[in-house]
Amino acid sequence: MVTNDVATEIETDRDSSDVQPERGTDLDGPEPQDAADDVRFRLLMAGFPTGVTVISTLGRGQAPMGMTCSALCSVSLGPPTLLACLRAGSPTLAAIRRRRVFAVNLLHEAAQPVAELFGSGAPDRFDRVRWRIEPSWGVPVLFDDVHAVARCRVVDSKLVGDHRVVFGEVTHIRHYAEIRSPLMYGRRRYAGWPAG
Numbered sequence: 001m002v003t004n005d006v007a008t009e010i011e012t013d014r015d016s017s018d019v020q021p022e023r024g025t026d027l028d029g030p031e032p033q034d035a036a037d038d039v040r041f042r043l044l045m046a047g048f049p050t051g052v053t054v055i056s057t058l059g060r061g062q063a064p065m066g067m068t069c070s071a072l073c074s075v076s077l078g079p080p081t082l083l084a085c086l087r088a089g090s091p092t093l094a095a096i097r098r099r100r101v102f103a104v105n106l107l108h109e110a111a112q113p114v115a116e117l118f119g120s121g122a123p124d125r126f127d128r129v130r131w132r133i134e135p136s137w138g139v140p141v142l143f144d145d146v147h148a149v150a151r152c153r154v155v156d157s158k159l160v161g162d163h164r165v166v167f168g169e170v171t172h173i174r175h176y177a178e179i180r181s182p183l184m185y186g187r188r189r190y191a192g193w194p195a196g
């Protein structure tokens with residue numbers, strides 16, 4: 001039986017898929033002691049270690065813009081597409097939406113200071129790293145601090161809560177320092193991916 005609460009939930013479901021939710025499964029609601037809040041959600045995701053990237057692009061007057069981002073996910077192989085989740089108020093995000101292209105700089109194990117710098121909000125972040133605009137890419141690349149970089153073309157984006165999910169079709173890929181392991185972040189700590 002559908003209660004009024006459940007009916008309201010169905011109406012306000014923001015899932016844009018064309019599949020109707022099955023009643024009585026996801027709609028029952030959590031037990032109070034299991035309810036998600038900011039603290040418990042952060043703790044949950046801290047237990048899901050990821051690689052660390054700097055997402056970069058060019059802003060007004062060709063100024064380099066970039067931010068640390070660990071919310072990166074492979075979406076599709078054909079065409080090669082990834083997604084990145086960027087805070088809605090980010091100046092880097094605003095520049096990406098204007099420019100329509102961005103680089104995903106996959107940081108290597110020695111680049112923890114760069115991850116911290118590009119996560120700090122420091123206005124002079126590009127003065128403190130080595131970078132260049134790769135010929136024909138049109139985006140800044142942190143060539144000292146990466147093991148690989150992808151250049152992406154924005155194909156879609158969607159605002160979800162306080163972040164925007166940006167879908168990028170990968171147009172170019174380059175590997176830089178293949179001997180270096182990827183930098184990882186989880187449980188509020190950095191670590192290099194174990195060699196071997």
Ligand SMILES: Cc1cc2nc3c(=O)[nH]c(=O)nc-3n(C[C@H](O)[C@H](O)[C@H](O)COP(=O)(O)O)c2cc1C
Nearest residue numbers: 067068069070071085086087090091092119120121
């Ligand atoms: C390890 C790490 C991972 C982060 N991941 C993300 C992320 O996935 N999305 C996001 O919006 N901010 C993330 N941040 C925070 C941003 O890097 C930070 O807010 C930064 O100042 C944003 O740059 P902006 O000033 O250009 O917006 C992360 C920070 C760190 C240190």
